[in-house]
Amino acid sequence: MGNTDILISGAGIAGTALAYWLRRAGFTVTVVERAPEPRPGGQTVDLRGAGRTVVTRMGLMDQARALSVDQRGLACVDASGRITARLPADSFGGEGIVSEIEILRGDLGRLLYDATVPETEYVFDDTITGLDQDDDGVTVTFEKTGPRRFGLVVGADGLHSVVRSLAFGPESDHVRPLGVYTAWFTAVEELELDGWYQMYNVPGGLVASARPGRRAGEIKAGLSFRSAPITYDRRDIAAQQDMLARRFAGAGWEVPRLLRAMRSASDFFFDSMGQVHLDSWARGRVVLLGDAGYCPTPLTGLGTSLALVGAYVLAGELASADGDHRIALRNYDETMRPYVDQAQQLPPGGAAGYAPSSALAIRLRGLSMRSMTRWPMRNLLAAQFAKAGDIALPDYGLPAVGEQPASSTGAGR
Structure with missing residues (x-):
């Protein structure tokens, strides 16, 4: 790469982690983010x-440990709030459904962001509108700022990636919907959670959940439902909230309180669940990272691992390829592909296991959860959770925070 300027679209976990490692390898990094x-x-x-x-x-x-949320584990509850099944956080060596180290997405993102400034240029409140590739680089146009030239463009902009759409084609070609829609938001409510991530299922494929936040009195709430494909305006939050209120009307447990809190939540977010599948994550000088390239869905609990590992491997391969981005992107794919393929395998039951459609299925799911720490369920679940570590991470010799970054791109593998 004669031009070692790299543009990353998306300042989430994947994008900031990649910015961190690219700077340690001596690249010049710009991150563009739609949010302000x-x-x-x-x-x-x-x-x-x-x-x-x-x-x-x-x-x-x-x-990261200092920012982690104190949670006892996952507990299923009935309409009266009685716990019907639970899985403590220390199950499966601290890497079960609720892991030993759980951190708010914003807290982890901020930690990574702070570790990249001032060495990284961030352009907020803007997005990519066009990519024009040639043999020497990519000319990028933006919604608000003028065109710029980069040696490589990385799409780390999530399930609905703009970069993927521009370089690889429409979203419908690459995203496989699971038939689950989910809203996440913060509620300031006095719910008696006793430190547990509590989950409540209702026949019809409805799921309501609440877990402790990092701050006192803060609840992280979720409302999910299974459905055939629906059409909605991603910008119309009020209409999304109205739809959820209709779906969850009369659901019981703490749902009425969560619905009231939803209306005033400043961080309300609603989206469908889907997996991203592509035969290649690179198209010329454009490459995809994290959810943009291989979203596994929240049901696997492995999206963050894929983002962090993918960022490390992509940066390491670029640093090791003696300036040839084609070799780097091929090695990135070869190293990550087996890890991604395993991570995208849904846990037993898939969407139906997460959001059962009948009262009987809910009871059976509770029974299986109570058996998770016993044979044979323990062996099945242990294999699922072990996927998070099922990759031999190369040592690219990239320095960490506080160490001197490489003066040029050429770190050894």
Whole structure:
């Protein structure tokens, strides 16, 4: 790459992690983000397996642990709030459904962002509108700022990636919907959670959940439902909330309180669940990272691991390829593909296991959950959770925070 300027679209976990490692390798990095600032709040994400190893190699694990949310584990409840099944956080060596280290998405993103400034240029409140590739680089046009030239463009902009649409084609060609729609938001409510991530199922494929936030009196709430494809305006939050209110009317448990809190939540977010599948994550000088290239869905609990590991591998391969981005992107695909393929395998039951459609299915799911720490369920679930660490991470020799970054791109593998 004669031009070592790299543009990353998306300042989420994948984008900021990549910016971190690229700067350690000596690249010049710009990140463009549609939001006006780093996105705060959000739900908790897991630090597990190889993702935890990457954060450790960054030298940020102590700070991540200090930001982690104190949760006892996952508990299923009935309409009266009685716990019917539970799985403690220390099950499966601290890497079960609720892992030992759970951190709010915004907190992890901010930690990574802070580790990249001032070495990284951030352009907020803007987005890419066009990509024009040639043999020497990519001319990028933006919604608000003037065109710029880069040696490589990375799409780390999530399930609905703009970069993927521009370089690889329409979303419908690459996103496989699971038939689940979910809203996440923060509620300031006095719910008696006793430290548990509580989940309540209602026949018809409805799921309501509440878990402790990091701050006192803060609840991280979720409302999900299974459905055939629906059409909605992604910008019309009020209409999305009206739809959820209709779907969850009369649902019981703490749902009425959650619905009231939903209306005033400043971080309300609604989206469909889907997996992203592509035969290749690179098209010329454009490459995809994290959810943009291989979203596994929240049901796997591995999206954060894929983002962190993918960022580390992509940066490491670019640093090791002696300036040939084609070799780097091929090696990135070869290293990540087996890990991604395993991570995208849904846990037993898939969407139906998460949001059962009948009262009988809900009872059977509770029974299976009570059996998770016993044979044979334990072996099945242990294999699922072990996927987070099922990759041999290369040592690219990239320095961590506090160490001197490479003066040029050429770190050894």
